[in-house]
Amino acid sequence: MPIASSLGILSSSFRLRQRLTRILTLVRGNAAELFPRQIRHGNNIADSELFPAEIEGLARDLLHCKLGFSGKMRNDSLLL
Numbered sequence: 001m002p003i004a005s006s007l008g009i010l011s012s013s014f015r016l017r018q019r020l021t022r023i024l025t026l027v028r029g030n031a032a033e034l035f036p037r038q039i040r041h042g043n044n045i046a047d048s049e050l051f052p053a054e055i056e057g058l059a060r061d062l063l064h065c066k067l068g069f070s071g072k073m074r075n076d077s078l079l080l
Helices: 003-034 048-079
Strands: none
Touching: 003 048
């Protein structure tokens, strides 16, 4: 596997992990607001208005990641 391809995959997975962490924070903050007795409030209660933008970003990141993997698979199949 070429180094550039590996770096692209690592970069994409890092961005996906960051995005999912932000979405988890938003979901937890929302749950804490909805169910204050059952869920402890953390120090970082997130703004639920950011949720749609984060989901859009996740879709873009997944598409970018998928295109990267598809390109790699196409290149590998051409080498066989």
